Amino acid sequence: MITNHPAPHRLRELATGRAAYEELLGWPVTVQVSRRELALVAGPDVSAMTMPTGLGALVRKELGVAMQHAPIVSTPDSRTWTFLTRPPELRLRTGVADELALAGVVFTPPGGHVALPRSPVGLPAIRTWQWVDPPTPGAALPPAYPVIAVTRRITARRHHDLGQRIGA
Numbered sequence: 001m002i003t004n005h006p007a008p009h010r011l012r013e014l015a016t017g018r019a020a021y022e023e024l025l026g027w028p029v030t031v032q033v034s035r036r037e038l039a040l041v042a043g044p045d046v047s048a049m050t051m052p053t054g055l056g057a058l059v060r061k062e063l064g065v066a067m068q069h070a071p072i073v074s075t076p077d078s079r080t081w082t083f084l085t086r087p088p089e090l091r092l093r094t095g096v097a098d099e100l101a102l103a104g105v106v107f108t109p110p111g112g113h114v115a116l117p118r119s120p121v122g123l124p125a126i127r128t129w130q131w132v133d134p135p136t137p138g139a140a141l142p143p144a145y146p147v148i149a150v151t152r153r154i155t156a157r158r159h160h161d162l163g164q165r166i167g168a
Contacts, residue, residue: 010036017118024120024137030113037129039113040084047087047144048108055103055154056081060132062150070142072132073116080104081132082114085144096148103155 014031017038021029028041042048051059053074060072060081071084087110097107108114117129120137135141 013118014038017116017120021116021120025135027120029116032113032115035115038116038118040116042087042108042112042114043110044087046114046141047085048082048112048114049085049105049144049147049151050080050082050108050114051100051103051105051151053078053081055105055151056083056132058154059083059147059150062154063146066146066150068142068146068150069133069136070147071135073114074130074132075115076127076129082108083147084114084135084141085147086141088144088148092148096152100148100151100155103151105151105155 011031011033014033014036018029018031021027021038021040027046028043030039030041031037032039040046040048056072063070073082073084074080075082100107115129117131117134120135
């Protein structure tokens with residue numbers, strides 16, 4: 001005898017979240033069943049740049065001064081933030097990714113996954129992925145270059161300031 005059992009609540013919640021991302025934002029989101037997460041697939045329409053939270057807060061502040069906005073996801077432990085952008089139109093200059101890696105910045109490669117909160121609308125949750133700044137339905141993701149440029153400027157300034165203190 002075959003009996004139908006409803007999907008577990010957590011799986012229904014993930015499926016609902018995936019559908020919301022696709023309907024509201026058109027994002028290629030997958031359900032990572034074993035990890036109980038939603039994940040965005042980086043590719044031709046979406047790029048991601050992850051950095052330590054302290055650096056991310058400075059980047060977010062400077063972008064805000066320039067009236068730039070990017071959706072930002074925080075890890076459950078709040079140690080890193082991930083900025084979502086359009087992919088760079090041109091390949092990054094040699095050494096830029098390595099330069100930023102020294103500051104703990106990681107670029108998600110095409111085909112890589114970025115974990116997302118269970119809802120695109122920024123509902124609060126405990127010990128799960130959270131929106132620092134949720135995406136705006138109907139709005140295009142910002143270009144990657146402003147986020148990269150601001151991050152480079154901040155990391156260069158930090159490096160310069162550190163060198164000044166050591167040399168003093």
